[in-house]
Amino acid sequence: MDGELTPEERIVLEQWRGETPENEAFFKSLTEGDEIFEDGLSWIQLEQEEGEDWLRKLKERTLKRASTAANTGNRSRRLYFIYFAAAAVLLIAGFFSYFRLSAPVVGEEVSLSSIQAGTNKAKLVLSDGKEINLRSDKDGIILDNQLSYADGTPLLVIDKNRISHIKATIHVPKGGKYKVTLSDGSKVWLNAQSTLVYPLQFDSRHRKVTLEGEAYFEVAPVTDDDQVVPFEVICRNQKILVTGTAFNVSAYADDIRTVTTLVEGSVSIESGHQKVHLVPNQQVISSTAGNIIKKEVDVQPFVAWKDNKFLFYETELRDLMKSISRWYAIDVSYQDQISPTYFYGEIDRDKNLAEALRIIEKSGVKFTLRKSGKTSNLIIIKE
Numbered sequence: 068m069d070g071e072l073t074p075e076e077r078i079v080l081e082q083w084r085g086e087t088p089e090n091e092a093f094f095k096s097l098t099e100g101d102e103i104f105e106d107g108l109s110w111i112q113l114e115q116e117e118g119e120d121w122l123r124k125l126k127e128r129t130l131k132r133a134s135t136a137a138n139t140g141n142r143s144r145r146l147y148f149i150y151f152a153a154a155a156v157l158l159i160a161g162f163f164s165y166f167r168l169s170a171p172v173v174g175e176e177v178s179l180s181s182i183q184a185g186t187n188k189a190k191l192v193l194s195d196g197k198e199i200n201l202r203s204d205k206d207g208i209i210l211d212n213q214l215s216y217a218d219g220t221p222l223l224v225i226d227k228n229r230i231s232h233i234k235a236t237i238h239v240p241k242g243g244k245y246k247v248t249l250s251d252g253s254k255v256w257l258n259a260q261s262t263l264v265y266p267l268q269f270d271s272r273h274r275k276v277t278l279e280g281e282a283y284f285e286v287a288p289v290t291d292d293d294q295v296v297p298f299e300v301i302c303r304n305q306k307i308l309v310t311g312t313a314f315n316v317s318a319y320a321d322d323i324r325t326v327t328t329l330v331e332g333s334v335s336i337e338s339g340h341q342k343v344h345l346v347p348n349q350q351v352i353s354s355t356a357g358n359i360i361k362k363e364v365d366v367q368p369f370v371a372w373k374d375n376k377f378l379f380y381e382t383e384l385r386d387l388m389k390s391i392s393r394w395y396a397i398d399v400s401y402q403d404q405i406s407p408t409y410f411y412g413e414i415d416r417d418k419n420l421a422e423a424l425r426i427i428e429k430s431g432v433k434f435t436l437r438k439s440g441k442t443s444n445l446i447i448i449k450e
Contacts, residue, residue, distance in 0.1 A: 078324075078358040085362065174439030179421035182436065182443060185259055185394045188243030193267075194234040199223065201237075207246030208237075210267055217248065231268040238262050239280070242396030249276075252287035253298065256373045259393040260319065275299040281317045283373045286310070286332075304353040306337040314345075315370045322389075327351045328369040377414040377423075384408040384432065388447065395420050397436075397443040405447060408432065420445075 072080065084091050187206050191199045199222070201208065207217035210230075214223040225233065239245050239257045247255045250268045257263055261280025271291050278300055288311030289296040300307040302318035304325040312332025318325040327336055329345040336343050338353040343361050345351060350369070353359040371378035372390075379387060387410055392399045394416060408430060414423050424434050433448045 078352065078354055078360050081352075081360050081362065082358075085360070174437035174442070174444065177436050177438045177443070179424060179434065179436050180419050182395050182397060182420035184417050184419060184423075185242040185244060185396065187245055188240060189245035189257070190238045190240075192236045192238065194232075194236075195229070197223070201245065207248060209248035210250045214267070217246065225267070231266070233267045234264060235267050236262060236264045240396070241393050249274075251289050251296075251298075254285040254287075256283040258282065258372055259396075269296075272296060273299070275301065278302045278316060278318060280319055281315070281372070283313070283315045283370055284309075285313045304338055304355060305351070308335045308337070309333075315366075315373075317369070319389075323354055325353050326369070328364060328366050330366050330370060371413070372416065375416045377416060379410045379412050379414075382410050384410070384447075387427070388445075391420075391423065392445070395423075397445050399445050399447065401447045403448055405432070 084094050187201075187203045189201045191197075191201055191208065201222075202216065205216040205218065205220065208222060209215055209217050213221065214225060215221050237245065237247055237257065239259060239261045241260050243259055245257050247257065247263060247265070249255065249265060251274060253274075255263060255276075258281035261278070261282060263276060263278055263282060265276040272294075274289070274296060276299070279302065284300065286298045286309050289298075295310045298309045298311075300309070300316060302316055302325055303320070305316075305318070305327060307314070307316065307327060309332065312334055313330040314332075314334055315328045315330070316325070317327075325338075327334070327345070328350045329347055331347055333347075334345050336345065336351045336353075338351070338359045339357045341359050343351055343359065345361070348363055348366055349361060350364045350366075351359060351361050365380065368378040368380040368382075377387075377390060377394075384405065384407070388399045391397070397420070410427070410430070412426065414426055416423075420436070428434070435446045435448060437444050437446065
């Protein structure tokens with residue numbers, strides 16, 4: 068209710084919601100309609116007036132309201148729909164708690180439109196010491212007989228006797244994206260600020276890659292002597308075992324959670340001492356604390372970036388701004404107290420920063436951009 072759940076506590080809450088239908092129904096009775104807003108006011112009032120007994124009285128009042136909510140009919144919800152061009156952004160403004168991140172006012176104020184969207188951008192580093200800045204007019208690389216760009220343009224000639232001994236690391240910086248086709252035909256789309264480590268040529272009995280950041284995988288099924296050759300993705304908090312499937316992994320170093328979302332096929336995920344199996348439209352979230360939850364999801368918001376879109380579904384402002392920060396290669400800070408704010412909507416990732424933020428500004432959030440040297444800092448201001 069007060070918006071102060073830690074990521075670990077949120078995982079515990081999600082686990083509790085999924086234990087029984089009654090738990091989920093009770094949760095929805097509190098969060099749908101006006102109950103959550105009214106209880107927020109009750110929280111403040113009772114805490115001030117009733118001393119230590121306020122929590123018990125609040126709970127009694129909430130339970131009574133929840134038990135009769137089904138008979139009250141559909142009440143209008145305090146949600147705000149903002150339409151801009153073809154996109155709709157929905158805002159839920161919480162007023163119980165706030166977060167503050169100080170934003171020092173440094174640098175010269177510049178136009179938001181001066182920041183362009185990300186592009187194809189990556190660096191390839193081979194274990195033999197070669198480093199190549201990949202061309203921005205190409206959208207991917209592939210290893211066939213030799214290492215080349217996806218359109219067939221030659222990239223690097225490698226001695227065939229040495230290919231199996233070389234590992235490749237592809238670094239995609241902030242403001243970048245790139246596609247890699249592996250030696251087995253599997254395809255990997257890398258999002259901004261991501262790194263993939265993989266052998267130029269897989270072992271015939273095992274395939275393994277390492278990921279930091281976010282990537283969408285389409286794993287090619289491979290067999291050897293009628294045995295399926297497993298494909299393994301190693302990332303923070305998770306080991307993902309697949310045979311042939313499509314899935315998205317978000318495992319950024321600055322996020323407390325690792326999120327795997329299955330689109331097609333099936334995967335098994337190991338996290339700590341736990342192992343879970345996913346079917347399409349399921350997701351596993353694991354944390355550094357060792358917690359793990361599995362749930363049903365609409366996969367589109369988690370994979371839309373691959374098709375060059377931001378797609379938000381109940382996305383909190385801070386999480387939304389992480390995506391903006393990575394794609395537009397900017398820093399983000401907060402000048403004022405900003406109430407927890409959630410968005411639904413779609414934004415094309417090819418827009419410049421001003422165009423992308425114009426939609427978000429419809430919710431009442433304002434921005435200013437300051438530049439100091441090569442660093443651009445987007446400051447979020449409470450209206």
